[in-house]
Structure formats: C-alpha cells, structure tokens
Amino acid sequence: MGGRILAFGAAAMLAAGAVRAQGEGAAVRPHDGASVIDGVTLSGACGRGFAGDYTVSDGRIFGRFIGPGGMREVTGTVSPDGALLMRIGGDGLVLRGRLQWRIGSGEWESPACSGRFMTNRR
Numbered sequence: 001m002g003g004r005i006l007a008f009g010a011a012a013m014l015a016a017g018a019v020r021a022q023g024e025g026a027a028v029r030p031h032d033g034a035s036v037i038d039g040v041t042l043s044g045a046c047g048r049g050f051a052g053d054y055t056v057s058d059g060r061i062f063g064r065f066i067g068p069g070g071m072r073e074v075t076g077t078v079s080p081d082g083a084l085l086m087r088i089g090g091d092g093l094v095l096r097g098r099l100q101w102r103i104g105s106g107e108w109e110s111p112a113c114s115g116r117f118m119t120n121r122r
Contacts, residue, residue, distance in 0.1 A: 044113020
C-alpha cells in the first residue's frame, strides 16, 4: 500500500510540474490587453487632439484610430519595463511614453504639432 501512495504522489508531482511548465510558456506580459488613449495638442495647428483604442499583445501594439483624416493604423512596441513607442498612421505621428500597471502617459509629435497623452487599460 505504501508503494501505491508513493507512486501516486510521484505521478501527481510530475503532472503539476508539466502544468506549471505549460503555464510558464503562455505567461501574459504585464502590459498586455486593450487600452484607450487620449492626446491633447499643446503646440501647432493640428486641432485639439485625438482619442482611440489599441491593444498590446506580447509587447506589440496594434489597432486603428478613426479621426477627421479617416482610419489610421496604429503600430508600436512596449518593453517589459513599460517604455512605449507608438506610431499612428503614415503621417509621422509618434508617441513616446511609459506604461505603469494600468495607466501611462507621455509626449507625442508630428511634423506639424506636438502634445501629451494619457492612456488607461480597460
């Protein structure tokens, strides 16, 4: 009987190790998920600002913003420490900032204007 308990215990430990190993490969990065962003213009003639949605998955940013100029592709990266680099559309709008847990902020610039932004996880 003691041998059966020992064998059962060993099998349970092996199974737990296999589940833990599978979970490690599928770990979610701290900044992954859907977010909203609001930008305000501080200088230049680009209107009041912009707003939109984006998603971070495995450190990569993707999404689409809809604004006065139509739909614009959103791309970029977020490093494990939260450094954000985002590009909106092909007209040179670049955002740089930092994400911390569920919020983030930074600065943006384009050839014609610049400003600040805030972002929040949903």
